[in-house]
Every structure is written in structure tokens, then in C-alpha cells.
Amino acid sequence: MLRYIIKRLLLAIPLIFGLLTLIFFIIRLAPGDPAAFFIQPGISPKVAEQIRAQYGLNDPLPVQYVKWLASVLQGDFGRSFSRAQQPVIEVIASSLPITITIALLTLVANFTFGILIGIVSAVRQNSFLDRFLTVTALFFYSMPEFWFALMMIILFALKFPLFPVSGLNEIGAEGFGPVGFFLDRVWHLVLPVTVLSINGAAGIARYVRGSMLEVIRQDYIRTARAKGLPEKLVIFRHALRNALLPVITIMGSSLPFIFSGALFIEVIFAFPGMGRVTVEALLARDYPLIIANTFISGSLIVLGNLFADVLYAVADPRIKL
Amino acid sequence: MTKAIERAIKRFFSIVRLPVSMVFVGVALMLVSCGGEKSDGGKARTAMDSTLVIAMLGDADYLNPVLGSSVTSGNIIGLIYPSLLQSEFDTETGLMNYVALEKKLRPTTAGQAQRSPQGAIAKSWSFSADHKMLTYTLRNDAFWNDGKPVVAGDFKFTYKLYGNPVIASARQQYLAELVGADKGQVDFDKAIETPNDTTLIFRFYKPVPEHLALFHTSLTPLPAHRWNKVKPTEFRNSPLNIEPLGAGPYHLKSWKQQQEIVLESSSKSNLPKPGTIPLITFRVVPDYTVRLAQLQTGAVDVVENIKPEDFTALLKANRQIDIKTVGLRVYDYVGWSNIDQNEYHKSGKILPHPLFGSARVRLALTQAIDRESIIDGYLKQYGVLCNTAISPSLKWAYNDRIVPHPFDPAQATALLKAEGWVPGADGILQKNGKRFSFTLYTNSGNARRNYASVIIQQNLRAVGIDCKLDVQESNVFFDNLHQRKLDAWMAGWSIGLEIDPLDEWGSDLNKSRFNFTGYQNPRLDQLCNLAKQKMEPTGAKPYWLEYQEILHRDQPVTFLYWMKETQGFSKRIEGAELNISGSFYNIDDWRLRPSANVAP
Numbered sequence: 001m002l003r004y005i006i007k008r009l010l011l012a013i014p015l016i017f018g019l020l021t022l023i024f025f026i027i028r029l030a031p032g033d034p035a036a037f038f039i040q041p042g043i044s045p046k047v048a049e050q051i052r053a054q055y056g057l058n059d060p061l062p063v064q065y066v067k068w069l070a071s072v073l074q075g076d077f078g079r080s081f082s083r084a085q086q087p088v089i090e091v092i093a094s095s096l097p098i099t100i101t102i103a104l105l106t107l108v109a110n111f112t113f114g115i116l117i118g119i120v121s122a123v124r125q126n127s128f129l130d131r132f133l134t135v136t137a138l139f140f141y142s143m144p145e146f147w148f149a150l151m152m153i154i155l156f157a158l159k160f161p162l163f164p165v166s167g168l169n170e171i172g173a174e175g176f177g178p179v180g181f182f183l184d185r186v187w188h189l190v191l192p193v194t195v196l197s198i199n200g201a202a203g204i205a206r207y208v209r210g211s212m213l214e215v216i217r218q219d220y221i222r223t224a225r226a227k228g229l230p231e232k233l234v235i236f237r238h239a240l241r242n243a244l245l246p247v248i249t250i251m252g253s254s255l256p257f258i259f260s261g262a263l264f265i266e267v268i269f270a271f272p273g274m275g276r277v278t279v280e281a282l283l284a285r286d287y288p289l290i291i292a293n294t295f296i297s298g299s300l301i302v303l304g305n306l307f308a309d310v311l312y313a314v315a316d317p318r319i320k321l
Numbered sequence: 322m323t324k325a326i327e328r329a330i331k332r333f334f335s336i337v338r339l340p341v342s343m344v345f346v347g348v349a350l351m352l353v354s355c356g357g358e359k360s361d362g363g364k365a366r367t368a369m370d371s372t373l374v375i376a377m378l379g380d381a382d383y384l385n386p387v388l389g390s391s392v393t394s395g396n397i398i399g400l401i402y403p404s405l406l407q408s409e410f411d412t413e414t415g416l417m418n419y420v421a422l423e424k425k426l427r428p429t430t431a432g433q434a435q436r437s438p439q440g441a442i443a444k445s446w447s448f449s450a451d452h453k454m455l456t457y458t459l460r461n462d463a464f465w466n467d468g469k470p471v472v473a474g475d476f477k478f479t480y481k482l483y484g485n486p487v488i489a490s491a492r493q494q495y496l497a498e499l500v501g502a503d504k505g506q507v508d509f510d511k512a513i514e515t516p517n518d519t520t521l522i523f524r525f526y527k528p529v530p531e532h533l534a535l536f537h538t539s540l541t542p543l544p545a546h547r548w549n550k551v552k553p554t555e556f557r558n559s560p561l562n563i564e565p566l567g568a569g570p571y572h573l574k575s576w577k578q579q580q581e582i583v584l585e586s587s588s589k590s591n592l593p594k595p596g597t598i599p600l601i602t603f604r605v606v607p608d609y610t611v612r613l614a615q616l617q618t619g620a621v622d623v624v625e626n627i628k629p630e631d632f633t634a635l636l637k638a639n640r641q642i643d644i645k646t647v648g649l650r651v652y653d654y655v656g657w658s659n660i661d662q663n664e665y666h667k668s669g670k671i672l673p674h675p676l677f678g679s680a681r682v683r684l685a686l687t688q689a690i691d692r693e694s695i696i697d698g699y700l701k702q703y704g705v706l707c708n709t710a711i712s713p714s715l716k717w718a719y720n721d722r723i724v725p726h727p728f729d730p731a732q733a734t735a736l737l738k739a740e741g742w743v744p745g746a747d748g749i750l751q752k753n754g755k756r757f758s759f760t761l762y763t764n765s766g767n768a769r770r771n772y773a774s775v776i777i778q779q780n781l782r783a784v785g786i787d788c789k790l791d792v793q794e795s796n797v798f799f800d801n802l803h804q805r806k807l808d809a810w811m812a813g814w815s816i817g818l819e820i821d822p823l824d825e826w827g828s829d830l831n832k833s834r835f836n837f838t839g840y841q842n843p844r845l846d847q848l849c850n851l852a853k854q855k856m857e858p859t860g861a862k863p864y865w866l867e868y869q870e871i872l873h874r875d876q877p878v879t880f881l882y883w884m885k886e887t888q889g890f891s892k893r894i895e896g897a898e899l900n901i902s903g904s905f906y907n908i909d910d911w912r913l914r915p916s917a918n919v920a921p
Contacts, residue, residue, distance in 0.1 A: 032796035037390070039803065041824050041835055042817055043491045050489035054557075083578075084383050085557045094578060153614055158638075165614045168580065171602055172368025270606045272579030280379075285796060 001313065005306065012302040016295065020072070023294045024065060027287055034081045034285040055081055055287075068291075077295070078288035082281065088292040091277060098168070099273035102193060102262065107254055109197035110204055115240075115247070117201065118208020122243075123235060125213060133205070141202040146264040149195045153268070156191060163191045166270040192269045196262055207250065212243040245316060252308020256300040369619075370915050372600040373894065375905075376612045376621040380579050380605050384565045386541035387482045388557060390491045393603065396905050398541060400584060400601070401567035403463060403471055403592045405521075405539040407441045410818065410902045415715035416858065417818055417902075419535040421445050422460055426532060436907060439593030440569075442471055442542075444519075446535070452528035452856060455538055457521040463592055465544045465568045473515035478545035481509050487553040495537040498525045530856045536819065544568075570596040570909040579605055596909040597896075613889075616642060622891040625904060628768065629703050629887065641892045647899040648885035649714050652707045653770065653813045655690070655761070655777065655879040657683050660839030662805050671830075671839070676759055676808065683876040684726065685736035689784045691728040695773045696882050703887055707880035709872040710825065712816055714901055717859055720869040726876075733784050742785075750785040758787035763811040764798040770811050773881065777811075802837050805830075810837075811881075818902065819858075820865060823849045826877065840877035 033039075034055060035048040052058050056067065071078060079085045117137065121130040140148075157165040164170065164187065173184045215221065216239055224234045263275030274293070281289035313319045381394040389398050407420045413432025418425060420436075421443040443457045463471040483490045484499075484507045501508030503526045514522040523538045544566050551559045565573055569592055571584040582603040586596035604621060606612045613631060615621040617639045627635070632644055657677035664672050677683055696704035705713065708723050737750060737757075745751035749758060761777065763770045774790050781788045788809075793801065801807050814825070827833035827849070828841040848868045852861035872880075888904050890897060893914045900906040 031800045032794075033800065036796060036799060038489075038491055039834070042494060044494040044497070045834060046486070047489055047491050047493065050486050054487075054489060079558065082382075084388075084562065086578075150610055153611065158614055158617060161618060165618055165620055166606060166608075166611045167604065167620070170368075171372050171374055171620075175368060267607045268611055270580075270604070270608070270611065272577075272605070276579070276607065283796065 001310070005310065008306050008309075012299070012306075015302065016298050019298045020291060020295055021065075023291055024068060024287075025061070027285070027290055028061060028064070030285075032285045034287065036285070077292040080281075080286055080289045082284035082286040082289070088289045091289060092274070092292060092296065095272055095274050095277050098271050099266075099275070102189065102196070102265070102271065102273065105189065105193045106196040106200060106262075109193065110200035110254075111247070111251070113197065113201035114204025115208050115244070117205035118212060119235065119240065121205065121209045122212035122216065134209075137202040137205045139202075140198050141206070143199065145195060145199055145262070146268060148199065149192070149265060149268045152191050152195055164188050166268065168271060188269075192265050192271070196265055204247065204250065207246055208243060211246050212239060215239045215243045218242075241315065245312065248311045248315060249308050252304045252306075252311065253301075255304030255307060256297050370913060371598070372602055373598045373623075373908075373911065373913060374602045374604055374621040375623040376606045376615060376625075377603050378605075378607060378612075378625075381576075381582060381603075383557075383562055384573060384576070384582075385543070385562050387479065387488060387490045387492070387543065388562070396903065397573075397582060397584065397603065399569070399903075399905070400571040400596070400908065401565055401569050401573060402541045402543075403442050403568040404440060404541055405443050405457065405459075405476065406535060407436065407438055408536070408539070408902065409436065410900055412714070412901070413716070415712075415717050415719070417532060417536070419532065419539070421457075426535060436910075437593055439591065442592070443521075448531050448534065452531070452534070453525045455523045455525075455534045457523075457538075459519040459521060461519055463568060464589075465547075466566055466572055466587060466589075467544075467547075469544065469546055470518065471542070471544075471568055472518040473521040474518070475542040475545045476521050477509070477513045477515050478549065479542040480513055480540065482543070482548075482553075482556065483540060484509070485553050485556075488556050492540060495540055498527060498529045498534070498537060500524045500526045502526060528856070530858065532858060533819070568592050570594060571601060574600070581605065593909065597912050601908070616889050616891070619891065622894055623904075624889040625886070627887050627889045629699065629701050632887075635889065643890045643892050645888050645890050645897070645899050645904075646703060646885040647888070647901055647904065649705060649712045649883035650901060651813055651815045651886070652710075652712075652883045653773065653811065653881045654707070655686075655881065656802075656807075656810045656812060656838050657686065657878060658805070658808050658838055659683075659841075659877055662808075662839070665805070665830075665839065671841070674808070674839075675755060676757060679740055680875045681736050682740050682742070683879070685733040685740075685784075686781070686786075687726050687876050687879040688729045688736070689733035689786070690777050690780045690879060690881075692879075692881050693728060695776050698776070699769055699772045700882060700884060703885040705883040705885075707883045709869040709880060710814070710816065710822060711820065711865060711869055712883060715816075715818075715820065718820060718862060718865040720866045722866075723869060723873050726873075730780075730784050737784065744785050748785060749787045756787065757785065758789070759808050760789045760791050761809045761811060762791050762793055762798060762801070762807050764795040765792045766795070770813075774811055803834070805837055805839060807837075820852070820861075821849075822868070826872075838877050840875070842871060842875065845871055 034057065035051040038048045038051055039045075056064060059067070068078075077088045080088050080091050083091055117133055121133045124130050153165055156163050168185060168188055169181070170184050173181050176184055221234060221239055224238045262273070263279055265271070266273040266275045277289065278293045280286075281293060377393045379391065379393065381389065381397055382391045383389040383394055384397055384401065386398050386402055389395060409418045409420060411418055411427070411430055411432045413430045416427065418427045418429070420426070420438045421441045422438050422445070424445040442459050442463050444460045446455060446457045448455050459471070459473055461470065465471060480496065482488055483492055484496045496502060496507050499507045499512035501512055512524050514524070516522070523534070525534065547566050548561065551561065563576060568590065570587060570590050572587045574583040574585040576582050584601040586599050588595050606615060606621070612621070612624045613627070613635060616624045617635060619639070619641070627644065635642060636644070658674045659677060661672040661674050661678070664670050673679065677686075692706055696706065706725050708725055709720070711718055711720070713719050741752045742750040742757055743752070745756065749756050751757070761774060763774055771792070778788045778790055798810075802810060802812065823846070824833055824835045826836055826840055826842070826845055828843060828846050830836060830839060845868060848864040852864040855861040886904070888899065895912045895914060896907070897911050898907050
């Protein structure tokens with residue numbers, strides 16, 4: 001298995017470099033100019049030119065590429081154009097903790113509730129409970145996140161002011177003491193995490209239900225029941241483990257999400273996370289930041305897939321890597 | 322084998338148990354925190370009583386006057402740093418006034434806020450008779466926050482930074498009249514002299530009107546003693562940028578990037594005085610709907626640029642909100658390419674545009690568009706019909722004799738017919754086999770322009786013109802505009818408080834970067850240049866009146882409407898005076914009513 005993992009990791013290196021090279025050229029060929037902000041009345045036409053010179057955009061494209069490659073190979077992704085020339089690694093490092101906190105909370109809630117609901121609706125197939133859960137899950141699954149988030153704000157922050165509208169902390173939260181500050185943070189996270197997990201759990205529940213139904217009809221489940229095992233044991237020990245195989249794929253593909261952030265939720269709840277960093281970088285044509293973000297999400301997709309494959313092998317002894 | 326499976330299952334459940342328990346802990350914490358919030362409510366309320374919260378769309382870029390170029394940066398820099406002069410907009414005349422401690426450019430009128438001039442570093446100034454030398458006398462009791470005095474050398478030091486091409490300051494245009502600028506490089510030794518700590522002399526290579534000289538020499542200074550070791554190449558990356566040392570009514574308390582900037586009143590400041598409100602928090606709230614909701618719940622006190630369609634609901638939901646308006650500085654227009662851009666890009670030749678090349682056709686287009694109905698339907702009392710590029714707020718120059726072109730489809734049809742445009746078989750106007758059909762472009766994400774463009778499309782269809790609509794991503798749209806690639810578009814323009822329209826309408830299309838229409842009129846160039854030679858702005862009034870008549874006659878674009886900026890304010894703010902030069906113009910004088918006095 002170790003050999004397999006190393007081989008896959010080695011294969012990923014040219015893949016990610018190819019991806020970065022492609023992005024490097026695509027964003028430079030796309031219309032728009034990182035210095036466009038400085039082309040406005042009252043600002044000397046020289047400024048945009050000087051800014052471009054600072055960013056090294058006046059060199060021919062191949063020269064820019066070689067320079068960029070040299071610095072990336074030394075682990076330097078450059079400085080952001082749009083965020084006061086902060087090193088892009090710092091920009092990303094400052095938004096990652098927030099994104100990861102939200103994403104981990106969401107993923108845990110997603111899979112816990114998703115799996116539980118999925119099992120219940122599969123075991124009680126076609127019962128009222130199953131139908132109710134199915135309809136509810138579909139209802140939430142098909143709801144656009146940003147709309148759902150706004151509705152939650154209207155309901156729980158405006159009509160019944162239980163939670164704050166947005167932000168990570170109250171004004172003056174520093175004075176609450178460490179426990180108070182932490183609780184204030186949790187209080188601010190309730191709405192966004194709820195929105196994200198209801199949407200996600202609904203989807204996962206559908207997967208689990210489907211695969212659970214398939215597994216329950218297998219011979220070995222009948223055998224387990226026939227030998228008199230309690231139903232709880234049959235479902236959780238024998239059926240669930242096999243039913244979870246497709247869910248593992250989803251788990252693997254969720255890894256990039258942990259780091260890439262949830263744009264709409266970040267914008268609506270005013271969290272400075274990765275989703276906003278990425279989109280703002282795109283809009284400002286902040287080339288170094290776009291490339292660094294692509295690097296992170298590209299690597300994570302590769303790693304996520306690898307992670308899912310390894311999990312397969314762990315969960316299913318028939319698969320040998 | 323079975324043992325192995327059992328182990329795996331146990332491992333699985335031990336993995337699952339952790340998240341399940343975490344969720345339960347989370348829920349428990351949530352409940353506790355809801356309760357806990359109440360016990361912290363008292364503290365939160367006292368914090369709110371001493372804190373003004375302003376919602377902002379994006380974070381500040383630099384809190385450094387040489388580099389900061391976003392509106393948020395400008396607002397915050399104005400509170401942190403000292404300024405040489407105080408500038409005030411006089412609503413009665415529409416002129417800018419510049420005020421030093423003991424001298425004013427113009428006498429104060431009723432239209433000008435009665436602010437104490439204590440914020441100015443300059444005690445007084447004298448201007449030479451040949452309009453080429455400006456001498457400031459500075460006060461000697463102004464200090465940076467670290468206790469060192471603010472001296473003339475700080476200004477000279479910072480002007481060198483403003484003019485350094487490596488630093489690429491967006492304000493280097495302000496140095497355009499200094500000695501040496503005509504030869505491409507400001508000669509700082511001759512252009513700015515500091516014989517002692519309280520005397521600052523600026524020299525210009527040509528005669529400059531006094532108001533312009535004052536405007537261009539009053540750029541914000543940096544403390545030289547703190548910055549003099551920073552190399553120009555490292556200036557933008559310097560860590561000093563995130564710990565600004567100022568002298569104004571506030572200083573930076575904390576800056577959580579992309580989240581909030583907290584300013585604290587500087588108790589020792591005498592420029593003009595410590596800010597009345599102890600803390601000002603600028604919070605980044607990128608989503609418009611959420612900014613509104615925050616204003617409604619009282620989580621923020623000020624939200625800028627509220628859309629007119631939201632006023633009723635907002636005021637109904639919370640009576641403690643006030644809508645304040647200021648303007649008029651911004652207008653929307655429909656641009657018509659006056660020249661055939663294809664030919665211009667190919668051969669450099671200037672030929673009239675096949676559709677919009679004639680002033681009569683453009684006039685017909687203006688008359689075919691029901692501008693009043695756009696105002697009534699969207700902007701309501703916050704919109705004013707726009708005739709030309711000079712704002713009614715600049716009263717001294719505004720031509721109030723101009724009669725707006727009325728909405729008159731019949732007259733528009735007649736004008737188009739006189740130009741040879743007659744209805745074809747499909748009902749669309751034709752001339753020499755060419756249909757009157759084009760695409761009107763606008764930038765994405767602007768509800769007001771979307772609303773207006775649909776009305777424009779219908780209006781034009783009614784006179785037999787086929788107008789297709791297309792929305793482009795903002796970067797792409799403005800790129801196309803700058804390259805003069807679009808035939809017709811809708812965009813906006815924000816005017817400066819000094820009139821200088823050559824960039825927008827000048828005939829030299831290479832120099833006039835913002836003349837997107839390609840409009841050319843030598844008389845207009847002449848008028849702008851004549852106006853520039855006047856040493857007193859009001860002396861140029863006749864030229865500006867004629868300038869407006871020309872624009873009104875030629876209709877290089879269809880001017881749509883001026884918009885008032887509409888800002889939502891919590892009523893707990895007292896003493897806020899909005900000014901065309903900025904919503905936070907006198908923020909250091911604002912006061913907060915304690916929450917006990919605010920009706921629920």
C-alpha cells in the first residue's frame with residue numbers, strides 16, 4: 001500500500017505543475033488588467049504603468065513564466081497584488097483557520113446526520129417516517145445555499161433575534177474573557193454551520209439510503225438474521241459497513257471543500273475565509289493569489305482522491321492496492 | 322479474520338463516536354452560549370455605547386496616505402493622520418474652501434459647515450503675486466502620537482515619496498505643477514524648501530490658481546523620523562504600513578484583515594481634538610442584504626449606499642434609522658460611439674459611426690428615452706434629471722438656463738426620418754439597407770442599470786430601433802470601454818469637485834483616455850483651456866456655461882440622471898453632518914446617545 005501511495009503522490013507532481021502552468025497562461029490571456037484600478041480620472045496615466053512594472057507584468061510572457069517557475073520551485077508564491085502586497089502564503093494562512101473550523105464542523109454534522117437519516121429511512125423503507133425524511137431531505141437538498149442562509153437570517157436574526165446576523169464576534173467580545181469569547185464565537189457559528197450542514201446532510205442521507213437498501217437485500221444479511229443476531233447488530237455491524245463504501249468516495253471528495261471554503265456563506269455571514277479570498281482574487285486579477293489558491297485546491301483534489309482510494313482498501317478487504 | 326473485522330468495526334465506531342459526541346457538545350455549548358449571551362449582555366451594551374460601528378463593503382488596502390487608494394482607506398487615513406489645511410465644500414456656491422488656523426481662502430458663507438480650523442497644521446500661508454510660490458507657516462504645537470513634533474521636513478519627505486516612480490503613488494498627479502515636473506522629473510531641492518521647522522515653501526514652474534495650489538500642496542504627510550530608513554523598493558511591503566503613526570483625532574487600535582478595523586480616540590491629540598466617540602469600528606460586511614439586516618438589528622450604525630427600493634421596509638422595521646442623503650456627484654449615462662471604431666482601430670482614420678455618428682440621431686435617441694420614468698420607477702426623489710456633465714451641486718458653474726430634452730417619441734421619429742432612417746418591412750428603421758440595430762452593454766451586478774436598460778430597450782423599440790442588451794463582467798466591460806470596442810453602453814461617472822473635463826471630452830483621443838465615445842469638438846477643447854488659465858475659478862463661469870450648451874446640443878452621450886448618495890444612519894448618532902466631500906466629514910464630532918435613551 002505504501003508503494004501505491006508513493007507512486008500516486010509522485011504522479012501527482014507533474015499533474016499539479018501542468019495545472020499551474022495552464023492557469024498561469026489562462027489568467028494572463030483573459031481580459032482584464034491587475035492595474036485597471038489605477039486607470040481612472042485624476043490618476044496619472046504613468047501610475048498603471050509603474051504598477052505593472054512593479055508586478056513584473058511588462059516582461060514578455062515566457063520570461064514571466066520562467067521567473068515565476070524559479071520562485072515557485074523555491075516555495076515562493078509571490079506577493080498578492082490586491083491585498084497590500086502581503087505574501088500570498090500569509091493571506092491564505094490567515095483565512096484558512098476560519099475556513100477549516102467551519103468546514104470541519106460542517107463535515108462532522110453532515111456525515112453524522114446524513115448517515116443516521118439514511119439508515120433510518122432505509123431500515124424503515126416506505127414507512128411514513130421514510131417518506132417524511134425523503135421529502136424533507138429533497139426539499140433542503142434542492143434549496144440554494146445563499147437563499148436558505150438569507151431565510152435563516154430573516155427568521156432567526158430578524159424576526160426572532162436569537163442569533164447574530166453575521167460576523168465572527170460581537171463588538172467588544174475581547175472583554176468577555178476567554179470562555180465568553182469562545183462562547184460568543186460558537187454563538188456566531190450556529191447559523192452558518194446549520195445552513196451548510198442541513199444542505200449537505202440531506203444529500204448524504206440520499207446516498208446512504210440508496211446503498212443501504214441495496215446491502216440489506218444481500219444474502220449475508222439474511223444469513224446474519226437467520227442465525228439470530230439482534231437487528232441492531234445486523235444493521236450496524238453487517239450492513240452499514242458495506243453501505244458506507246460509496247459514502248467514502250464523497251468523504252474523499254469533500255477534502256478540497258474543507259480548504260476551499262464556502263463562498264456564499266462566507267460572503268453572507270462576513271467571514272474572511274478562503275472562498276472570499278479566491279473570488280476576490282479572481283475579480284481583482286490578482287495573479288499570484290489565484291495561482292496559489294489553484295495550487296492548494298488542485299493538490300487537495302488529488303490528495304482527496306488518494307485518501308478515498310486508501311479508505312476503500314481499509315474498509316473493503318476485497319480491494320488490494 | 323473475524324477478529325480483524327471486529328477490530329475494524331470497533332475502530333470505525335470509535336471514529337464515529339467522536340464526531341457524534343462533538344456534535345452533542347456543540348449543541349450543548351450553543352444552548353449554554355445562548356444563556357451566556359444574556360449575562361454578557363450588559364458588557365456588550367456598554368461596549369456598544371462607546372463604539373460606533375460602520376459597515377464597509379471591503380477592507381482598507383493601505384493605511385498609508387501615499388499608497389491608500391480605496392474609499393475606506395481614505396476615510397480612515399483622514400482620521401489617523403494630520404493635514405496641512407482643512408478643506409470644506411460650500412453648498413451655497415459649490416466651491417471648495419481651504420482653511421488654515423488663521424487664514425481662509427474665501428470668507429465663510431452660510432452654506433459651509435462652521436468647523437473650527439484646529440485640525441490644520443498650517444497657521445497661515447502667503448501666495449506670491451506671480452502665482453508661482455506658496456509659503457506656509459506651520460504651527461509649532463502639533464505632535465505625532467509618539468510625541469515628536471510635526472515639522473516642515475515631514476511634508477517635504479512625504480512629497481518625495483509621492484513623486485517616486487518606484488512607489489507608484491496614485492497621487493503623483495498632485496505634483497504635476499512643481500518645478501521640474503514640466504521636464505519629466507520634479508526637482509525637489511528647488512520645488513520644496515524647508516528653511517526651518519515651521520516654514521514650508523512650494524515652487525511651481527508655471528502660474529497656478531491659488532485654490533489649485535492649496536489643493537495640490539495639502540497632501541497628507543508621514544512622520545519622516547519613522548519612515549526615513551525604509552527603502553523605496555520595500556515601501557509597499559514595509560511592516561510600518563500596519564502600524565501607522567499619525568497625529569489626528571484617532572489612532573489605530575487593531576486591524577483584523579478582512580474583518581474589522583478599530584480606531585481609538587487619541588486623548589492627547591490637538592488636531593483638532595480627541596475624537597468624541599471613544600471607539601470607531603469599521604466592519605467588513607460584503608453582502609448588501611446582510612448590511613441592511615445589521616443596520617436593522619442595530620449591530621451596525623452606518624451603512625452606505627442603501628438602494629431606494631429598500632427604504633420603506635427598512636424604516637418600517639426599525640424606527641431608529643434615518644436615511645441621510647448627499648450629492649450630487651454621480652450620474653449614469655448611455656454612451657454612443659460617435660466614431661466608427663473599426664476604422665479607427667484599423668487605419669487610425671476618424672469617420673462618423675454608421676448609427677450614432679450624427680448629433681441629430683443622438684438627440685433623437687435621447688428624446689426617445691423616457692428618463693423621467695426611470696427616475697420615478699427606481700430612484701424616486703433621490704434622482705435628478707441630468708442634462709450635462711456639470712452637477713447642479715456646483716452652483717457657481719451650473720447652467721440653469723438649459724431646458725431638458727423632453728421625452729418625445731414623435732419628435733424622435735421625425736428627427737430620425739430627416740436623417741434617412743425609415744421603417745423597414747420588419748418595423749425596424751433602415752437606411753441604405755442597414756438596420757438600426759445594436760447591442761447595449763453594461764456591467765454586471767448593478768440592479769439600477771439593469772432596470773434602466775430594460776426601459777431604454779422598450780422605449781427604443783417603440784420608435785423602431787432594435788436594441789439588444791448584454792451584461793459583461795465588470796473587468797471585461799471596462800477593458801472594452803477603454804479600448805473603445807463598444808458601440809453603445811450604459812455606465813456612470815463620478816465627478817471631481819474641481820471641473821477638469823478634458824480627459825472626458827478632449828479631441829485628442831490618445832490623450833483623452835476617458836473619451837470613450839470619440840467625441841471631438843475643437844471649441845470645447847478651447848473652452849477647457851481658457852478656463853484653466855483663469856486664476857480664480859468663478860472667472861471661468863462663462864466658459865463653463867457655453868461648455869454645457871455644447872454638450873446639451875451635441876449629445877455625445879445621453880445623460881440620464883444624477884443620483885443622491887443615500888446612507889442609513891442609526892438615530893443614536895448625533896451631530897453627523899454629511900457633506901458632498903464625504904459622509905464621514907465631521908465624524909470626530911459625532912456623539913452617541915447611550916442605549917438607555919434609545920426607545921426600543
